[in-house]
Amino acid sequence: MLRLARYLKHYKKEVILGPFFKLLEAIFELIVPLVMASIIDTGIRGGDRVYVLQRGGILLLLGTSGLIFALICQYSASKASQGFGTMVRNDLFSHINSLSHGELDGFGTNFLITVITNDVNQMQLAVAMLIRLVVRAPFLVVGAIIMAMLLDLKLSIVFLVVAPLVSFILYWVMKKSVPFYKVRQKVLDRISMITRENLTGARVIRAFSTQDKEEKRFEDTNEEAAQIAIRVGKLSAILNPATFTIMNMAIIAIIWFGGIQVDTGHLTQGEVIAFVNYMTQISLALVVVANLVVIFTKAGASATRINQVFDTKPHMQEGKVTIEDLEQEKGDGISQKPIISLREIYFAYPDSEEYALENITFDVMPGETIGIIGGTGSGKSTLVNLLPRLYDATKGELLINGLDIKEYSYDTLRRQFGIAPQKTVLFSGSIRDNLRMAKEDATDEEIRRAIRISQSEEFVETLSKGYDSEISQGGKNLSGGQRQRLTIARALIRNPKILILDDSASALDYSTEAKLRKALYTECGGMTIIMVSQRAGSIRHADKIIVMDDGKIAGIGTHNQLIKSCEVYREICHSQPGMEEVTEA
Numbered sequence: 001m002l003r004l005a006r007y008l009k010h011y012k013k014e015v016i017l018g019p020f021f022k023l024l025e026a027i028f029e030l031i032v033p034l035v036m037a038s039i040i041d042t043g044i045r046g047g048d049r050v051y052v053l054q055r056g057g058i059l060l061l062l063g064t065s066g067l068i069f070a071l072i073c074q075y076s077a078s079k080a081s082q083g084f085g086t087m088v089r090n091d092l093f094s095h096i097n098s099l100s101h102g103e104l105d106g107f108g109t110n111f112l113i114t115v116i117t118n119d120v121n122q123m124q125l126a127v128a129m130l131i132r133l134v135v136r137a138p139f140l141v142v143g144a145i146i147m148a149m150l151l152d153l154k155l156s157i158v159f160l161v162v163a164p165l166v167s168f169i170l171y172w173v174m175k176k177s178v179p180f181y182k183v184r185q186k187v188l189d190r191i192s193m194i195t196r197e198n199l200t201g202a203r204v205i206r207a208f209s210t211q212d213k214e215e216k217r218f219e220d221t222n223e224e225a226a227q228i229a230i231r232v233g234k235l236s237a238i239l240n241p242a243t244f245t246i247m248n249m250a251i252i253a254i255i256w257f258g259g260i261q262v263d264t265g266h267l268t269q270g271e272v273i274a275f276v277n278y279m280t281q282i283s284l285a286l287v288v289v290a291n292l293v294v295i296f297t298k299a300g301a302s303a304t305r306i307n308q309v310f311d312t313k314p315h316m317q318e319g320k321v322t323i324e325d326l327e328q329e330k331g332d333g334i335s336q337k338p339i340i341s342l343r344e345i346y347f348a349y350p351d352s353e354e355y356a357l358e359n360i361t362f363d364v365m366p367g368e369t370i371g372i373i374g375g376t377g378s379g380k381s382t383l384v385n386l387l388p389r390l391y392d393a394t395k396g397e398l399l400i401n402g403l404d405i406k407e408y409s410y411d412t413l414r415r416q417f418g419i420a421p422q423k424t425v426l427f428s429g430s431i432r433d434n435l436r437m438a439k440e441d442a443t444d445e446e447i448r449r450a451i452r453i454s455q456s457e458e459f460v461e462t463l464s465k466g467y468d469s470e471i472s473q474g475g476k477n478l479s480g481g482q483r484q485r486l487t488i489a490r491a492l493i494r495n496p497k498i499l500i501l502d503d504s505a506s507a508l509d510y511s512t513e514a515k516l517r518k519a520l521y522t523e524c525g526g527m528t529i530i531m532v533s534q535r536a537g538s539i540r541h542a543d544k545i546i547v548m549d550d551g552k553i554a555g556i557g558t559h560n561q562l563i564k565s566c567e568v569y570r571e572i573c574h575s576q577p578g579m580e581e582v583t584e585a
């Protein structure tokens with residue numbers, strides 16, 4: 001937790017002034033019982049109305065000043081805690097963005113969402129409490145005991161007995177309940193995961209009629225969280241009655257022994273009332289201390305999780321070669337070299353023992369169209385994900401334009417690609433906004449061109465607002481094929497050197513897909529196109545087809561070459577309708 005205190009450096013003034021003013025308020029609070037005692041002993045006993053009014057005025061002044069001090073403290077606490085939370089959240093967000101897919105896979109989306117929302121909120125609350133109460137509450141306890149000792153040493157023995165007793169009860173309850181808070185956080189993570197899965201997968205769940213099962217899963221986890229909360233609640237429930245029983249007994253003792261002292265003339269009635277006030281202040285302050293322990297325990301668990309994210313350093317190091325460096329190299333004959341070269345690439349996902357890709361070697365020349373085909377799980381997506389460096393190969397060398405991809409800055413490397421991923425991702429906003437995500441300053445002409453090539457024209461033009469039509473989150477108001485075409489348009493908008501279509505035409509009917517291929521061929525001359533597909537018909541005209549089988553290359557060549565030489569390819573073609581007649585080429 002202390003490590004995150006570095007963010008408070010920017011709020012030094014608030015961190016010092018807040019507790020300082022809260023301390024002043026506490027001092028004033030400690031003076032109040034003394035003034036009350038003097039009102040009783042002098043004003044009321046002597047029937048001195050002026051004295052009572054004067055002292056009453058002092059009480060009012062103490063109260064008003066206390067209120068102003070409390071407001072200043074509250075303002076400082078809010079400013080520092082909100083600022084702290086905003087900075088931690090921003091830094092977490094950019095740190096998460098710097099992590100590779102491997103590290104993100106390791107954490108999981110739910111964990112990261114909980115960290116950036118719930119855990120940062122918890123820390124934010126702890127910072128506010130640190131400023132408002134951490135100094136005040138213990139000060140009130142110690143201050144009230146000292147004030148009581150100054151009034152009467154003998155009677156203050158009651159305080160010296162009571163304070164450790166109440167502290168022990170608090171310690172016992174905290175010790176028992178703190179482990180539950182940690183478990184509860186994990187269960188809350190699970191609730192968040194189930195909620196997310198159910199909301200994003202609502203259609204699938206309904207289609208398979210598994211709502212009851214999902215509801216049961218949610219209820220069970222919810223019940224688990226509730227049971228933990230009830231157990232903690234039962235423990236906490238002991239706290240208040242136990243504390244107040246001891247306190248009330250102490251007050252009885254004060255009144256009992258104080259009464260005797262009053263009779264013998266050692267104490268005044270006012271002083272006994274002051275003792276009772278101090279006892280009440282102590283009990284309230286101790287309950288605040290108990291709550292602080294709970295808040296800081298939760299914050300401690302949150303800080304561990306936040307630091308766990310910060311401590312995960314991106315294992316991929318960004319290179320230094322920039323667009324400008326590439327511009328200078330133009331004309332050095334680089335374009336004659338393969339635009340993509342893979343040399344004995346091996347790749348295993350983090351935490352996986354097996355290679356998802358093994359011994360992958362091939363070259364792609366500029367302007368070539370490459371088809372990648374293979375069964376499900378054969379490694380096609382994994383292979384194309386290595387090209388823009390979403391993951392680093394475990395072994396081997398991957399060159400783009402003759403340069404190791406690790407040499408490029410991420411921006412320079414990724415700007416060379418237009419990618420339409422297998423899973424379509426669109427964002428809330430207009431169609432134009434979604435396309436401009438890939439190129440901020442895309443002109444209307446560029447947008448029109450991308451829409452035309454991706455075969456989106458026919459449905460975009462039927463929309464009443466055309467390019468300004470709103471897409472809901474995830475593109476839910478579009479069909480699967482429409483979403484795919486828009487992601488292809490987004491990949492095309494930059495007019496990239498290398499276009500990767502990762503099974504991104506799978507939802508298109510054969511005729512639209514054929515039109516898309518034709519448009520890519522006629523309008524994107526010079527562009528290197530890598531087309532992943534399960535359909536042999538989609539890639540059969542490619543300059544080169546790479547056949548993947550269980551993470552390895554089973555064959556490379558043209559359709560005609562592979563039909564003759566590659567058993568896996570032949571089997572794929574045989575199994576697909578419409579391809580039987582071309583398998584004998």
Ligand SMILES: Nc1ncnc2c1ncn2[C@@H]1O[C@H](COP(=O)(O)OP(=O)(O)OP(=O)(O)O)[C@@H](O)[C@H]1O
Nearest residue numbers: 105349352356374375376377378379380381382383
């Ligand atoms: N993020 C991941 N973490 C761990 N393993 C993964 C991950 N993504 C894919 N894999 C594994 O890597 C292997 C190759 O998966 P990949 O997605 O590349 O196959 P694919 O050929 O694209 O399949 P499909 O045609 O079904 O999309 C599979 O065994 C898969 O289980």
